[in-house]
Amino acid sequence: MIIYLLCLMLFCCGLYCILVKRNIIKIILGIIIAEYAVNLFFILVAYRMEGRAPILSSEVEIVNMVDPLPQALVLTSIVIGLATTTLLVAIAMRIYEKYGTFDITKIKELKG
Amino acid sequence: MIELYILLVLMIVGAIVTIELKDLLAAVISIGAVGMVLSIVFLIIKAPDLAITQIVVEMLCFIILLRATLKKDLPFSTTGSWLFNTFVAAGFIAIFLFVAVKAFKDLPEFGYPIMRVANIYLKEGLVKTGASNLVSSIILDFRAYDTLGEATILFTAVIGVLTIVRRIGRKKKDEIVEEDDE
Known part of the structure; x- marks a missing residue:
């Protein structure tokens, strides 16, 4: 239970960064932090006490494996996170080229 | 399981450092540290595939963010309704935390998944x-x-x-x- 709360604290750090900061790169970093926290939460839910990694062996029979299903889903989610981060950074660089700043309060033309 | 708690606290500290640093390049480097600690956490909670993927993705992410922030260090603006914004964000996060803690009571205990x-x-x-x-x-x-x-x-x-x-x-x-x- 405490470990879930720590994971939630990490998510809230990312959320605070997205809501309060005004630099586009800082907002992207906040999105990355929130994404890490969600990935970590799924794997924490899948953990089993004294568990083993879900890889079978031919010599010994391994009981007590951790849940492999969230691991499979998070594996693709991490790669997608990289792709969306690249897209965000590309947009941010275009904005920098056009307006010469990363500060969202100075980019007036975005408003309309 | 004590090392898991230590690593998670380390991740939270790294995230706070990332958020509060004025220098963009230093912020990008410290988020790299958070990602590396995350891959160690994946290794400890028995997800080796994820640890490998996380390290590779972290390096690529670092390179891309470095390309975007190099030589573009800009001062932060603190004008406008700064205090009001922070207050509203803190209130929103407090409501979110309250609801999430209530929802966590329905989850199975840590270490005993339903499967x-x-x-x-x-x-x-x-x-x-x-x-x-x-x-x-x-x-x-x-x-x-x-x-x-x-x-x-x-x-x-x-x-x-x-x-x-x-x-x-x-x-x-x-x-x-x-x-x-x-």
Whole structure:
């Protein structure tokens, strides 16, 4: 239970960064932090006490494996996170080229 | 399990450092530290595939963010309704925390998952797919349509990046097209 709360604290750090900061790169970093926290939460839910990694062996029979299903889903989610981060950074660089700043309060033309 | 708590606290400290640093390059480096600690956490809670993927993705992410922030260090603006914004954000996060803590009471205890679906995969994974790594047997066999959909998202994002960074539309005749990232 405490470990879930720590994971939630990490998510809230990312959320605070997205809501309060005004630099586009800082907002992207906040999105990355929130994404890490969600990935970590799924794997924490899948953990089993004294568990083993879900890889079978031919010599010994391994009981007590951790849940492999969230691991499979998070594996693709991490790669997608990289792709969306690249897209965000590309947009941010275009904005920098056009307006010469990363500060969202100075980019007036975005408003309309 | 004490090392897991220490690493999670380290991740939170790294995230706070990332948020509060004024220097963008230093912030990018410290988020790299958070990602590396996350891969160690994946290793401790028995997800070796994820640890490997996380390290590779972290390096690529670091390079891309470095390309965006190098020599573009800008001062932060603190004008406008700064205090009001922070107050509203803190209130929103407090409400979110309250609801989330209530929701966490319905989750199973840490270390004792339900595994209603995964038990079938664990029992029949080797017989049905022939893969000894059960994570890859789920990714490529039991849930292959999920992976197909996620690959679609991946390639859509790549097409988006290529569309944004190309300069064909504004090219003059004697201008050389510059190569950008990706």
